[in-house]
Amino acid sequence: MTQKKTHRAGFVSILGRPNAGKSTLLNALLGSKLAIVAPRPQTTRTAIQGVLTEPGAQIVFVDTPGIHKSTTLLNKRMMDEVRASADADVVLFLVDAFARTTPEDAEAVDLVRKTGKPALAVFNKIDKLQKHKLLALIERYKEMHEFAAYIPISALKGDGVDVLRREILARLPEGPDLYPKDYFTDQPERFLAAETIREKALRLTRQEVPHAVAVIVDQWEDTPTLLRIAATIYVERTGQKTILIGAGGAMLKKIGTQARQELETRMRKKVFLQTFVKVRPHWRDDPEFLTASDWRGMAGM
Numbered sequence: 001m002t003q004k005k006t007h008r009a010g011f012v013s014i015l016g017r018p019n020a021g022k023s024t025l026l027n028a029l030l031g032s033k034l035a036i037v038a039p040r041p042q043t044t045r046t047a048i049q050g051v052l053t054e055p056g057a058q059i060v061f062v063d064t065p066g067i068h069k070s071t072t073l074l075n076k077r078m079m080d081e082v083r084a085s086a087d088a089d090v091v092l093f094l095v096d097a098f099a100r101t102t103p104e105d106a107e108a109v110d111l112v113r114k115t116g117k118p119a120l121a122v123f124n125k126i127d128k129l130q131k132h133k134l135l136a137l138i139e140r141y142k143e144m145h146e147f148a149a150y151i152p153i154s155a156l157k158g159d160g161v162d163v164l165r166r167e168i169l170a171r172l173p174e175g176p177d178l179y180p181k182d183y184f185t186d187q188p189e190r191f192l193a194a195e196t197i198r199e200k201a202l203r204l205t206r207q208e209v210p211h212a213v214a215v216i217v218d219q220w221e222d223t224p225t226l227l228r229i230a231a232t233i234y235v236e237r238t239g240q241k242t243i244l245i246g247a248g249g250a251m252l253k254k255i256g257t258q259a260r261q262e263l264e265t266r267m268r269k270k271v272f273l274q275t276f277v278k279v280r281p282h283w284r285d286d287p288e289f290l291t292a293s294d295w296r297g298m299a300g301m
Contacts, residue, residue, distance in 0.1 A: 097133075121149070216231065
């Protein structure tokens with residue numbers, strides 16, 4: 001008698017401190033780009049689902065904002081996203097192996113401990129770290145919490161990602177697919193377009209701009225051959241607007257060009273993109289604006 005093969009399916013939350021590389025890891029696990037990535041803390045502002053479906057398994061990864069202290073309404077909502085996403089079948093706690101350990105790291109581990117879920121300690125950016133320092137770091141985290149496994153990786157280079165995927169699968173519950181096989185993410189295309197524009201703004205502008213940048217898609221006209229998008233980049237101060245526009249509009253043009261090129265690859269069609277910049281003081285504490293700029297608002301939920 002042929003034994004029926006086991007099928008596994010479940011949710012896997014990616015938690016960690018800001019700038020640990022959670023979005024880079026999500027993209028590596030999925031094998032394609034979903035989450036935006038920028039060398040700035042707190043680039044991810046909302047929980048993002050990415051679904052990996054393969055023979056015998058379906059893994060629903062949830063990328064989350066970095067665990068941090070809340071100062072604005074935006075920050076508080078980000079931490080609400082983290083706590084809501086922590087209720088998963090498996091939790092990945094991602095550590096920047098190259099960063100200095102702080103008391104905030106222990107507080108973040110405490111959040112993982114309180115989930116009561118199987119948790120894997122994942123040490124990222126190991127390509128930058130000497131082996132004896134990595135071993136010392138692993139021992140430090142063993143003292144904080146008894147993780148189910150301790151896995152060194154480089155999300156950027158892909159080192160150790162296959163090992164991590166196997167460790168995840170071993171801990172997922174048996175069950176059928178949670179979503180259709182062609183389902184990839186819960187994020188609407190309008191939001192992904194807004195995030196792509198924000199990513200280019202973060203990558204191309206100075207340090208003082210990133211936290212103050214939000215993007216809302218104002219117009220979306222999709223035809224079989226052409227996608228027309230009009231989007232507004234919001235900042236909090238006039239000086240930030242000046243930086244984003246640049247001399248003679250050069251910076252805004254560069255942001256728009258890079259975003260359009262990536263969107264054409266993602267959408268597989270020609271994209272006509274118009275971008276504008278507006279000042280909206282204190283938008284990070286404006287509940288109405290935060291709702292409009294959230295993916296649920298763009299999805300009409």
